[in-house]
Amino acid sequence: MRSLLLSACLALMAAGPALAYIPTLNAQQIQNAYAEGQQLAQNRDSGYPLRAYTLYAVKDTLKLEAQNGAVDAVTIATPSERTRFESFLSFLGEDPITPQQAFQRAGLPPYNVAFIVFAHGMDAGDQTFLNRFSMARLKLGGQSLRPVETSKSGTSISQYPRTVGETGIRFGGTVTYRFELPKRLIGDTGTLNFTDASGKAYDLPVNLALYR
Amino acid sequence: MRPASSRQFAPLALTGGVAIVALSVALAVPPPESAAKTATGPAFTSAQADQGQQVYVGQCQSCHGANLQGVSGPALAGGGFLTKWAGGQHPLGDLYSIISKQMPLTAPGSLSEKQYLDVTAYILSKNGYQASTQALTKAVLGVKLVKPATAQGAAGQGAQDQQAAQPVPADLPKVIGAVKSASGQTPSDADLLKMDDNNWLTYNRDYMGQRYSPLDQITVDNAAKLQVKCVFQLGEVGSFQTGPVIYQGRMYVTTPRNTYALKADTCTKLWESDYSPTGPEPQPANRGVALYDGKLFRGTTDGHLLALDAATGKVLWNNWVADSAKGYFLSLAPIAAGGMVFAGEAGADWGANGHIYAFDANTGKRIWTFNAIPTGKEPGADTWKSGAQNGGGSMWTTLTLDPANHLLYASVGNPAPDFNGGLRPGDNLYTDSVVVLDSRSGKMAWYAQQVPHDTHDWDTAASPVVYNLNGNKYMAVANKGGWLYIYDRVTHKLVSKQQTTTHLNSDKPVSLTGRRDCPGILGGVEWNGPALDPLKGTLFVNSVDWCATYKIGETRYVEGSLFFGGDATFDPVKDARGWTRAYNAATGEPLWSKKMATPMIAGVTPTAGGVLFTGDQNGDFMALNAASGDTLYKFRTGGAIGGGVATYGVDGQQYVAVASGNASRSIWSTTGSATIFVFSVPGQTGK
Known part of the structure; x- marks a missing residue:
């Protein structure tokens, strides 16, 4: 029965998390997110699914095109999604953790969301591109929010093999903007604004009702 | 060993290796043609360039060459260098950042700020930028380089060797x-x-x-x-x-x-025959x-x-x-x-x-x-x-x-x-x-x-080595994964698989927290393979015994999913060892x-x-x-x-x-x- 419930839950996730943002997780919700992560990680070739949490992605994420600036994709991270992610990651690394540990590692306090910007350098030698991202603004319900934390990953070399005219090697990394949401805005819509390392400005629609 | 397909997440490269790849590739990639030209070269003094030359000779020359032409490291002067760094796109700080944070490769960041600025000034001087009365300081590293008026200027031998790039024919070879x-x-x-x-x-x-x-x-x-x-x-x-x-x-x-x-x-x-490359190396x-x-x-x-x-x-x-x-x-x-x-x-x-x-x-x-x-x-x-x-x-x-x-x-x-x-x-x-x-x-x-x-x-x-022994036909090959494989050339079946170096955790996924695995990415058998004594029926193999600590690292968003790479830190090179081993060439039995x-x-x-x-x-x-x-x-x-x-x-x-x-x-x-x-x-x- 439990596996049936889990399968149903995963099917729902795969179809898209047509549930509103959950600002704070109870024990069962943590357990569910953890179980999803463990289940997903059993297919090691499929990667970690983010499509349902993607605000923006270039048409071909394996191809560099000048008009795309420095950003490959922007995803939203919620307490539920990040707990699932940490569970997924621990399974891959054969580093067992409990559901509660997964929740803690997720690092998203109640009423927080984060936006993860997957980015790359502007040329093969550019390792400082993350420093050239602007601060972000989240406009929700007419209110403009500043991030409570902006964190940057390290950079590591990667490839864009479908790039035309060059080898397509770039350093990649992420910028994560974390916001604390006023309680009255958790089901609201708005936009995320920032400028990337190339100077390209982004104004991305955000609808918290779409993400669990 | 389990099939490698069971292990999905692996090292990206050693830090130094990444640096090498990054810089080499950077020099191989031309900038966009539309790059905006925003300024000429930054100020530096001839005294700085002179002092930078001393630093260069002591710290850089063995890899980059006496004339900055590139040897084991990339060229730091000439057309390729200017194409990369003086296209109007890069602040000088990008170049300085690599020099000051990644060089010298054996002791990155070990020189003083003055030495790094001096050697940067020296590199500028060798690329045709003119010295002035104003010193190069970190405050002016934001200036974007454009090619000096002298084009390749006073660039070294490397620049002279690097002939003008030819258009690439569509029908290579x-x-x-x-x-x-x-x-x-x-x-x-x-x-x-x-x-x-x-x-x-x-x-x-x-x-x-x-x-x-x-x-x-x-x-x-x-x-x-x-x-x-x-x-x-x-x-x-x-x-x-x-x-x-x-x-x-x-x-x-x-x-x-x-x-x-x-x-x-x-x-x-x-006789000696010298070749001048016409493209990136x-x-x-x-x-x-x-x-x-x-x-x-x-x-x-x-x-x-x-x-x-x-x-x-x-x-x-x-x-x-x-x-x-x-x-x-x-x-x-x-x-x-x-x-x-x-x-x-x-x-x-x-x-x-x-x-x-x-x-x-x-x-x-x-x-x-x-x-x-x-x-x-x-x-x-x-x-x-x-x-x-x-x-x-x-x-x-x-x-x-x-x-x-x-x-x-x-x-x-x-x-x-x-x-x-x-x-x-x-x-x-x-x-x-x-x-x-x-x-x-x-x-x-x-x-x-x-x-x-x-x-x-x-x-x-x-x-591979191809040989016949006792009426049987064999092919032997050794790989960087630390194994010697012997195949039957008639049936194409594996006859024997033998260890050539240490294996540790080599069949496990990369750790989240970091774990030492062997061989590392430069372990096993590199570019020189087995040799055969056909009379005694013996194979001899050299190998590298050098482990690395692997950790899940790189993440990459691709088509709606997140994929994971990794990072590897080699054991200190002083701890790396090797093996010379002998095997029975017919059975693979270690001798x-x-x-x-x-x-x-x-x-x-x-x-x-x-x-x-x-x-x-x-x-x-x-x-x-x-x-x-x-x-x-x-x-x-x-x-x-x-x-x-x-x-x-x-x-x-x-x-x-x-x-x-x-x-x-x-x-x-x-x-x-x-x-x-x-x-x-x-x-x-x-x-």
Whole structure:
């Protein structure tokens, strides 16, 4: 029965998390997110699914095109999604953790969301591109929010093999903007604004009702 | 070992390795044409440039060259450098950041801020920027460089060597320029097939890759009396991985750009042929020549295959095989037979798909191509479930030929991206495989894959050995994953798989928190593979015992999913070791193993005298007892030995030639300058 419930839950996730943002997780919700992560990680070739949490992605994420600036994709991270992610990651690394540990590692306090910007350098030698991202603004319900934390990953070399005219090697990394949401805005819509390392400005629609 | 396909997440590269790749590639990639030009060069004083020169000589010159032309490190002056850094796109701070944070490679960040600024000023001065009365400071590093009015200005020799970039023809491979005839016609096919004992005619001595010399003047009993007969210093510093080829008393050796002919018994230089690249050089390495029909054939760092007159060193033809701006280069020593030259490109780590080619030895024209990475309807294409536009598959070292059966054996390297296997689900044929082709047509006969879906950079890099024993037909190959594989050439089945180095956690996924795994990404068998004593039925293999701590690192958003790569930190290089091992060539049974003081990447050479010649990273040339591994003789050459070790005869005297001075500050932490040492046991003439 439990596996049936889990399968149903995963099917729902795969179809898209047509549930509103959950600002704070109870024990069962943590357990569910953890179980999803463990289940997903059993297919090691499929990667970690983010499509349902993607605000923006270039048409071909394996191809560099000048008009795309420095950003490959922007995803939203919620307490539920990040707990699932940490569970997924621990399974891959054969580093067992409990559901509660997964929740803690997720690092998203109640009423927080984060936006993860997957980015790359502007040329093969550019390792400082993350420093050239602007601060972000989240406009929700007419209110403009500043991030409570902006964190940057390290950079590591990667490839864009479908790039035309060059080898397509770039350093990649992420910028994560974390916001604390006023309680009255958790089901609201708005936009995320920032400028990337190339100077390209982004104004991305955000609808918290779409993400669990 | 579990199949590698069960391990998905693997190392990206060592930090230094990433830096090397990044900078090399950066220099290989032209900036967008639309780059805005925002300012001229920044201010610096001539005193700064002078002081920077002192820093450069002490800290940078050994890798980047006396004239900033690039040696083991990239060029810091000239057209390529300016194209990269002075396109109006880069703040000077980007260059300064790399210099100050990643250099010197052996001690990044160890110089003072003043020294870093001074050396930056020196580099500017060598690229044609004019000194002023105002000093270079960190405050002005935001200025974006544009090319100085003097274009390549006072750039060094590298800039002069770097000829104007030519447009890349759409129909590569293509012969560029005139085709000339060689002044001689030897060695012939017959000479190569029935080799005089005194010669060493291919990278691995013979077509079959056995590396065995029938010479028996140097024996277990007299090897302790070996002495240096002569020394030839090439005057170059950097990668030196050549496998000497010796024919009728002449020796041919290469460096990444240049080719030399010597008298093999006196080390007297007969001629030198220098090559000036016309395109980017992704990795400066070269492993030697093929000698055939009066010609020498060699690859270049910018993706060309040259034919030289063996008598004079003059270029006979130049085939532009592949575009080095896409990561291609030719590091292998070609092999030639039946009027054809066989070669292939490296470049997989840059995402370039490898090919194996046959060229007409007289004209340089391409005869056939085999795609190491199959696409479309080619067999094996279905092992790239997400496509293989940039699948990798390098040919790092020479090929092996079974001339009686017209079969060409090629070791194919790792898939790309190297570590993020999630981007290329499937077995990824024919990476990490030996492919066997009909040498006349290039059609595949059979293949054996050592590592399906590799995520460790565990290339099958070294050449296979083909041999017959006790009426059975075998092929042996060793890989960077630390294994020796012996196959039956009739059934194509694996006969034996034996460990060549330490394995630890090699069948587990990469850890989240970091875990030491063996071999690391530069472990196992590198570019010099097994050798065979056909009389005793013994295989000898050198290997690297060097582990690394792996940790899940790189994450990459691709088509709605997140994929994971990793990071690896090598054990300190001082802790790296190596092995020389012997195996029964029919069964794979280990016979003896000898732990060596350093990683073992040099060639290993058995002889009829019962002696095994090789060398290590400390620069020690060694003669071992082939029956036991006991050291019979050792001589410190002063430079790391990473190339071939060849033995031959001239006027009745047996000699051994060793390529010493494979300087690699970035990876192996080795030094030295390119030098050929020739050894002999005096007084043995004619015996």
